Amino acid sequence: MKSTKEEIQTIKTLLKDSRTAKYHKRLQIVLFRLMGKSYKEIIELLDCNQTTIWRNVKKYEEFGLDSLLQETRGGRNHAYMTVEEEKAFRTLEDVMNQLQDVIQGLEKEVIKSIVNRRWTRMLFENR
Structure with a gap:
């Protein structure tokens, strides 16, 4: 050398x-x-x-x-999101959470409606 x-x-x-x-x-x-x-x-x-x-x-x-x-390390190369990708992901995550809240609210309303119908039917049948 x-x-x-x-x-x-x-x-x-x-x-x-x-x-x-x-x-x-x-x-x-x-x-x-x-x-x-x-x-x-x-x-x-x-x-x-x-x-x-x-x-x-x-x-x-x-x-x-x-x-x-230069810092060189072995191992897996982790893929990191760019700032824009992270914002888009968080926005998507927020939308998903909002949809879940809406679905849960609808489920509660549907259950209430079914219970009310059955309750009403039972009341009229017992008269």
Whole structure:
């Protein structure tokens, strides 16, 4: 892996910056490779997997230093609604709730009506 003194110095500066602390191991991996250390030496120094070293070095070679400073997490990609979608969903949810209220009100009225008819019928039949 070819390197310049400038690249090495940039990484050393980033390692001292507390804002990049969570990317410290990634930066160390690349720094040690730029300094000519073997994968085996880096594994012993940093106690990490060979795949981790390979992945970070490859990412650096392909996309540069910025790619190491980006938050990348595995797992499911959750689909989030846009503000407009959320408003539309909430509006739809409100309409559904209103419809349920109307249906419940109608059900009560229908039940009252049926009970009243039966009650009235019973009253007239018993006369």
